[in-house]
Each structure stands twice: as C-alpha cells, then as structure tokens.
Amino acid sequence: MSIISPGFGGRRRSSRPDLPPGQYLTHDFPVLSAGPTPRVPLERWSFAITDETGARTSWSWDELNALPQEDFTVDIHCVTKWSKLGTTWRGVPLDALFENVETTADFTMVHSYGGYTTNVPLEDLLDGKAWIAHTFDGEPLHPEHGGPARLVVPALYFWKSAKWVNGIEMLQQDEPGFWEEAGYHMYGDPWREQRYQGD
C-alpha cells in the first residue's frame, strides 16, 4: 500500500519500456564515486586476473590495446535512479581476457585503483556481457568516468561497472565489495530493483 501524495503529478520521465522500474532518463553523464578521482598514468597502468590458486595473468596498457577491440552500444542504469540509453563505448570483451584463464570459481571480486571493490558473478562477465572499456562516445574515457579504463556490465546497476579497474580476483564464494558491505544488494539487477540488501 503506498501513500498517495495529493497534488503530485510527476513528470513521467520514466514511462518508457526500455527504462527499468524507478529509473528516469538522463542525457548528461552523472558522476558518482566514493572519493576523489584517481589519475593513473598509462605507462603505470596494468590489469590482472588472479585465479583461485593465486596465479596472475596481467596486461599492460599496450597489451590491452593489442587484444581484439569491440564497439558496443548499451543502456546503463545507476542505482541513484538515472538511466542513460544507447551509450557507445569501445573496449575489450572480458571473454578475450579470460581466454587463457582456467578457473572453477563462480564468483569474482573486481578491484580498482583507489581501493574500490565490487563483486560480480563470473557468468555475468562472460559471453559478451561485459567489457573493459577505454573509449566513451569516441573519446578516451575521462578520469571522472573511470578512465583510463573501467569495467562495463550493463545488465547490473552501474556501481558494479567498476571505474579505474585494475584487476579481477576469482572467488569460490561470493563476498561483498565496497558498496555491498555498506548495505547495497549483492547482485544488483535493475529490472528487479535490487538496490539494497533484501530487495
């Protein structure tokens, strides 16, 4: 039972089938993060996948750029209620990065420069569902938005798409990351409005 607010009409920015419930459409690109924006020089940048035995596979900036690149257009949904439709990116699909990683673990913890973490099940990273992106709208990804490179997992709320990403750690058991520890949902499906623990 909801309380009706007399006199509240609303602007109904969200009455569109491609918007998940409770989301409104935005055309600018809001910035949300927990601290200052890290600036990572490209020559010091690296990205590593660490499997459950501790073995690391890592890539430098040049090595990342030598992998197969994809242009992709996706809708993104932030837990703070904005959605942006048809955003265009370029980056490396995680399938390419996981090609030579052998693992039996089902869960991952994504790590970032600056110490941010977020958990994502492995199956949501593979089969063309996620990328390490370095280009947004034809331009190098701005540091505010996670440049030089960020994870993009469009099927989940955008806090899962870690900015300034520098690694993925394989886990046998699901563990909460930074916001999940603070009460946000362990999975974060926007279509099911999984914002907070217990949603």
Next chain:
Amino acid sequence: MARAAVPGRLIWRVATVAEARWETPSARTLVLDIPQWPGHLPGQHVDVRLTAPDGYSAQRSYSIASAWRDGGRVELTVQRVADGEVSSYLTDVLEPGQQLELRGPVGGWFVWRGTPAPVLLVAGGSGVVPLMAMIRARGDARGRQPFRLVHSVRTPQDTLYAAELARRVRDDPGLDVHIAYTRKTPDDWPQPPGRIGVATLNTHGWPPDFAPDVFVCGPTSFVEAAADILVALGHDASTIRTERFGGTA
C-alpha cells in the same frame, strides 16, 4: 553519540510531516515523525518515494540534516531545483500533517563516527545538509574534535542554517565556519565573489599533516573540483570522502 543504525533489510516507512520551515527562499526543512525509526549516523541519507493518485511514483535521495536522539524526529532539508520533479513538490506543495514514504537510513561510508581526528567539511550549496548533521552531532555530544566547515554558496540569501551556524561558532568550542560566496557577497566582505580555489582550502582547511577526516558534498562538478584541490594540496585520497548530489549547478 548516536546509536548505530541497524543494518539489514530496508523497509518503506510512513513519515508524517510534523513541521516545515523555510531555511532560505528556496530551501525548506521538513521535520518528520517516523514511528520506530532505528536511528541514524550523521551523513546518512534516506530515499523518499512520492506516488501520484494514478500510481506513478518517483524516488530521490535526501540527506538527513538532524543528529539522532532517541525518540526524536528526522529532518530533511530540500533545495528546490528549477523544474525538479520531486524537490519542488517537497518545498512547495507538501504541508504539515501530510504523509510520505521513505526508507533508510542508507549509507555507511559518508558518515562521521565521532572519532577524535580533526574534521574538514567542504560543502557546495545544499551539500551542507549531511555535514550539518555532523556539526549537530558533535555539538549535542559536546565533542572537542577540531571542526572546520568551508561552505560555498551563491549569495548571502542562499546560506542554509546561517543563524544556527553563527550561534554554534560562538557556543561550540573548536568549530570554525568559512563561507565562500560565488556570486554576491555581503556588504563590506573582504573578498570579491568567486569559486572555492586552492587558496580557500589551503587557508580555511587543515594542513594535510594533521590527517583530518575530510567530507566533501554538493553538486557533482563542485565535488570534483574540491576533491581535486584537496589531493593537489597533499591530502591522502583515502581520507577524503565524497557525496555527489547530481546536477551541475
């Protein structure tokens, strides 16, 4: 200090507007009665949900302005955003006696837990709301932590909580407030209007080697600029917590 907020499932609660008061010509504080409120920490926010008569609903986040006392009320301060869907309803339409739904408290990162370190608060516009909850919690607990607030506002008229801040600077030992006016200053003000810059935060903040806890809150572009300056001044990025309210103003 406030009782810690209980983590766990967040339920929607019905809040009744007990009082509403204008803080400035465009910002209004709603004083809410919320049965069985579990308490909150200064810096946490709530999600407010409005539902139109035909079932359409919209949700937005609002920081809690008040410090928690058992059995007390919860206050939100809402700045009207031109053409805003939710804020203009909360400032201009909602009246005492009416109800709305909210859930919370939300957030365990942008909170002040009463630790002894010096604190630097940097606010842009309505970003002062969660920082005011910290100032109030410190005042209620007669805390001695050195506190500095640097508050950027457009004009003297837009200064939230001006009278209370002036009173607290007088009565709460160790609290300093510096207001930076971006468009119009009071008469006889020593500086011309301008945005917060390196000199502002160098002069009115704490030196990095005091290792202060830093809280920066406001519109996105303000938070970006202020946090970048603090890092450039030598503050350790891990001591700077930010809350971005969205918008570019």
